[in-house]
Amino acid sequence: MKNYKSVSYLFLLILIGGLAYSCQNRPKEVLGRKQMERLMYDVYIAEATMENDYANFNTPEKKEAYIHKIFKEHKISPAQWDSSLAWYSDRINIYLKMNDSVKVRLQRTRQEVEALVAQNQANQTNQSLLQDSYIPPFYAFSMPNTIRGFRFRLDSPDISSKIEGDDFAFTFSVIGIPPRFSSSFTSLLTLIYADTTIYRYEQIKENKTYELTGSKYITGDTLNTITGFVHLHDSTGVIPHIQLYNISLHARTLFLETDTLKMVPDSIEGEPLDSDTLKLTKLVEAKPLKPDSILQGKKDSIRQVE
Known part of the structure; x- marks a missing residue:
């Protein structure tokens, strides 16, 4: 043996x-x-x-x-x-x-x-039971009863309970975008402070992981509200097989410093925010922003994106 x-x-x-x-x-x-x-x-x-x-x-x-x-x-x-x-x-x-x-x-x-x-x-069959702060971990545009995206809103109590640390990121991964993709597919994270509103905007063009960052505190100001959305505007009428996964709003250990600050009255880059259609009118065509750029202005002069 x-x-x-x-x-x-x-x-x-x-x-x-x-x-x-x-x-x-x-x-x-x-x-x-x-x-x-x-x-x-x-x-x-x-x-x-x-x-x-x-x-x-x-x-x-x-x-x-x-x-x-x-x-x-x-x-x-x-x-x-x-x-x-x-x-x-x-x-x-x-x-x-x-x-x-x-x-x-x-x-x-x-x-x-x-x-x-x-x-x-x-969750889709019980929309009335979902809180405004709910962020789905997975979203498929071809699923029954889905619309062309989702949105969320966190107020001060939600921010304190759901986000640990000062710096955070809204991240999601995308799969199923075909070659020569031309539909308007966007995400916007709006950070509303006492006297300032900051917008993080991202055009979604390829299959990869996207990240929009933020912080609870900026110089002399504290974050009160976070709103965000991911929206697909497809004029073809064909249901796309695009899926979002690993969707989360979470704390991050490293916050990238912003390098662009601009004053904007009632608009972004001179174009009004269109809250009904959940997109920035002409902004995508005129001048796309990088995810780490921000637009800053007084809260009284900037309309909130719902």
């Missing part, structure tokens, strides 16, 4: 050593195992998105452009993907383990999304 265990341990060491030697001797153009697993995960997600959104991916060119966009985000070329896939495929034991790891992650993500969808659908 002892000899049997010794042989088993020896075989295991030889197998591990062989795998390590194989990985150490991969060509420079071949991606590392962990990097390859992350890329495989995103490619699987992209393929599923294209399969379920035929209207936006109805040609080989559109599909290829979307996959190439994934490569660009990972800072690799299509040739590196092909070389890496071929190299790992020739080492079937490693490839199968990588594939299993990716499948486990996909399954875990799917379960999390399904749980969030169920929770959000339940």
